[in-house]
Amino acid sequence: MSGHSKWATTKHKKAVVDAKRSKLFAKLIKNIEVAARTGGGDITGNPTLYDAVQKAKKSSVPNNNIDNAVKRGSGATAGGSDWETITYEGYAPGGVAILIECLTDNRNRAAAEVRTALTRNGGQLGDPGSVAYVFDRKGVVVVPKEQGGKELTEDSILEVVLEAGADEVNDLGEAYEVVSEASDFVAVRKAVQDAGIDYDSAEASWVPNLQIELDLDGAKKMIRVIDALEDSDDVQDVFANGDIPDDVLAQLDGDD
Numbered sequence: 001m002s003g004h005s006k007w008a009t010t011k012h013k014k015a016v017v018d019a020k021r022s023k024l025f026a027k028l029i030k031n032i033e034v035a036a037r038t039g040g041g042d043i044t045g046n047p048t049l050y051d052a053v054q055k056a057k058k059s060s061v062p063n064n065n066i067d068n069a070v071k072r073g074s075g076a077t078a079g080g081s082d083w084e085t086i087t088y089e090g091y092a093p094g095g096v097a098i099l100i101e102c103l104t105d106n107r108n109r110a111a112a113e114v115r116t117a118l119t120r121n122g123g124q125l126g127d128p129g130s131v132a133y134v135f136d137r138k139g140v141v142v143v144p145k146e147q148g149g150k151e152l153t154e155d156s157i158l159e160v161v162l163e164a165g166a167d168e169v170n171d172l173g174e175a176y177e178v179v180s181e182a183s184d185f186v187a188v189r190k191a192v193q194d195a196g197i198d199y200d201s202a203e204a205s206w207v208p209n210l211q212i213e214l215d216l217d218g219a220k221k222m223i224r225v226i227d228a229l230e231d232s233d234d235v236q237d238v239f240a241n242g243d244i245p246d247d248v249l250a251q252l253d254g255d256d
Contacts, residue, residue: 027060027177029066029102030120031052031056032070032073035073036069036073037075041074051203058201087100089126089129090130091126092130093122096210097134097212097240098123099206100239109234117235118225134208136209137207138167138207142176143200144198154176160181160191160193164180166188167181185202185204189202211242214247215245219251
C-alpha cells in the first residue's frame with residue numbers, strides 16, 4: 001500500500017500536538033463555518049457539517065469554538081466571513097502533481113501565497129487542468145486497527161463497508177483506509193459508525209490514480225513543498241501523487 005498514505009496519516013496525528021496546532025484549529029473552524037453556511041446549521045441534516053464537526057472534535061478543538069463556528073456559518077450570530085473555495089494545481093520537484101484546496105476571503109492573497117510556497121521550494125504553479133486528471137474525488141474513512149483492546153481484521157471491516165458502497169480497503173499498518181466513490185461516502189461512514197467501529201478521520205478527498213515513487217531526496221522535497229503550502233492560512237488541504245515506499249518512510253521517521 002502507498003507509503004504516502006501512511007505518511008499522511010502519521011502527519012495528521014502529529015499535527016494535533018505540534019506547533020501548528022492553532023493554525024490547524026483555525027482551518028477546522030473555517031471548514032465548519034463553510035459547511036454550515038452551505039447546508040445549514042442542523043448537524044443531523046447536514047452530513048458535510050457533521051463530518052467537519054467530527055474532524056474538529058477528533059483534533060481536540062474546544063466544543064465552544066465549534067458551536068460558535070456553526071452559529072456564525074448558519075447566520076444565527078454575526079461575524080461569519082464570506083469564504084471562497086479555490087483549487088490550484090501545480091508541481092513539486094520531480095514532477096509530483098499537487099492539488100491545493102483553498103478557503104479564502106482574499107483570492108489575490110491566496111494565489112500569491114500558493115505561488116510563493118511552490119516556487120521557493122522548487123515547485124511551480126500549473127495551469128487549470130494540468131494535474132487534475134491525476135486525481136479522483138473519493139470518500140476516505142481511516143479506521144484504526146486497535147478497537148477497544150482488540151485488533152480489527154481486514155475481513156471484518158470489509159464485511160461492514162462493502163455493502164455500503166466501499167470500493168476497497170487498504171492496510172496502512174496501524175489503520176485501514178476505506179475508499180469509496182464520493183457519492184457513497186456518507187453511507188460508508190455511517191455503516192462504520194452503526195457497527196460500533198471508531199474511526200480516525202472521514203472526509204471526501206482527492207486520491208491519485210497515478211503515483212510517482214519517490215526516493216529519500218524526492219520525498220523530502222515533496223514534504224517541504226506541502227509543509228510550505230499548509231503554512232498558509234488560506235490553504236485547507238494539499239493532495240499529492242508522490243508515493244513514499246516503506247523503506248524511505250522509515251528513513252524519514254529516523255530523521256525526525
